[in-house]
Amino acid sequence: MQADKTVTYPITVATQEIAGLTEIAEMPRCRYEVVDPETMDTVDVVTVGSKLLHKWICESTAPDLWCMTVHSCHVADDSGTTFSILDENGCSIDRYLLDNLEYGPGPLQAQKEAHAFKFADKVVVNFQCSVRIDLRDGECPIPTCEDPIKFERRLRPRSAGFIQEIPLLTNGSVEVDVRAQQIDVLDPQIDFGLDADEEHITAVLRRLRGRDCVQKQHLIVPAAVAVSLIIALLGVIFILLRRPFPRKE
Secondary structure (H helix, E strand, C coil): CCCCCCCCCCCCCCCCCCCCCCCCCCCCEEEEEEECCCCCCECCEEECCCEEEEEEEEECCCHHHEEEEEEEEEEECCCCCEEEEECCCCCECCCCCCCCCEECCCCCEEEEEEECCCCCCCCEEEEEEEEEEEECCCCCCCCCCCCHHHHCCCCEECCHHHCCCCCCCCCCCEEEEEECCCEEEECHHHHHHCCCCCHHHHHHHHHHHHHHCCCCHHHHHHHHHHHHHHHHHHHHHHHHHHCCCCCCC
16 A cells, blocks of 8 residues: 655745836926917917917826816906906806817817907906816816806906915825916007007007008009009000091091
8 A cells, every 4th residue: 555645845936026117207397378370379469359379288298197177267467457267167257258168189288269358458468377287097077167158257356366386286186377478468449558658668569560561662562563554554545546547438
């Protein structure tokens, strides 16, 4: 009868260290621009009613990791008077000043066309918004807003001291404030609403009028062609009048 025998053999098992894979991506850098919708150039001098395109862009080495929400936008003049135009949820307060935003066309982008407006007796207009950056979890949420005209909401004054940057929220979101470039909005009905005694204002007027008016040198060639055609036409008429008409027999 064969007896069972247990054989013990020591085996050393080495545990291989597993290195964690961490994707390192810098926080998006955000900016706010107001541009001409045709040329896509930033604007600094416009007239009341001019078409503008508001653009919010956040750039990152890994844009698919983040979501952005533009909210709490306000407009201020150079004296500190401030009014809200986009609420804390990212919804329009007055659609005639700035309607609900359109997100896209690329990742971490939002935009909306609007018309230039100004404060009474003021020229300078400054736009500022807050942008919330969140880690992406599925599709980026887009603010759901009602049509602001239904509620007839009006501009709400806001103290400039309310604006602050919140580096990090408890839920991991990041809030940053972004400012568009300063814009001079001029009203042609009141001589652009400016004091021509100031050097800066005079320069602004000259630039704006130069854009709206045709330069003299651009009229020289068309004027010369028109004069030549008139002279040639008069010459033909003169020759026809001097030519004797055939007599009827």
